[in-house]
Amino acid sequence: MKIISTNIGERREVEWKGKTITTGIFKKEVNQPIFLDVETVKGDAICNREYHGGIDQAVYGYSLKHYDYWKGLHPDQEWEYGMFGENLTIDDLEETEIHVGDTYKVGEVIIEVTKPRQPCEKLAMKFDTRKIVQQFTRSTMSGIYFKVLQTGHVQAGDEFEQIKSCPDNPTIAEVYKEKTQ
Template identity: 65%
Template sequence: MKIITTNIGEKRDLIWKGKPVSTGIFKFPVAQPIFLDSQDVRGDEITDREHHGGTLQAIYGYSLKHYNFFKPMYPNLEWQMGMFGENLTIDDLDETKIHQGDVFSVGEAILEATVQRNPCYKLGIRFDDIRIVKQFWNTTMCGVYFKVLQTGFVKAGDVFEQLKSCPENPTIADLYIEKRLAKGLE
């Protein structure tokens, strides 16, 4: 696997359905390397620290291949990497094959797969269509949150290499399906 783009965003204050909202979901590719720190990506805005960032959700990775699934649903959207709020767009990140606890080396950093990303209404804001949240829930294309075991710089083109596999643990897709069932979304 390899990094296609690294993405960061700034805080945006906007009105959504008549209410003020602050969000950092508008992430865009950057040309310079980004620093993966222990709690987040340095310079990337996280407005909701209860659900994003922190030790277990420091870095969010999403697969480029998943874009092809969603693009036909939104043909008039101006597509670009970072659309799903990910810090790392990875060529082929497969949640059905990555287990909780798997460890990866990328650039100067070492990352551990921790949990799935559960979508919220802010994904609807990014797509300007709340339907994306349900469509996202109805897949296993949730992306992967990572814990940073070793901080460091990462850039587009870096190889995303697996160092350790934990097949005894649930996959990220399994965790996502479990969460979806717990929320009664089946």
């Protein structure tokens, strides 16, 4: 696995379906290293700490290989890295093969797999359709939250080196399906 893009979002207020929504889901690719801290990515807006950020959700990664599937369902979107609100767009992040507790060294950091992302209204707002939440829930392509065990910088091109494997733990896809049924 390799980082294709590092992405940061600013706090933004968006009018959608008659409501004002405060969000940091609109991530943009940055062309310099980003700092992964214990509870967040430095400089990245977290607008709802109940569901984003914190020790077990410090960094969100999403697989570039999933983008083609979603492009087929939503061809009118303006596709760019960070589309799903991820901090790290990773070339081949496979939720059906990665287990809770798996640990990786990437760049200067050590990160541990914690849980899948649950889709929310902000994803619907970003895609301008609530249909994406249902589609996302029915897939196993949830993306992965990571805990930061050793802080530091990462950048595009950094490779993931697995330093701990937890094959007896459930995969991210198994945890996701259990939560969404």
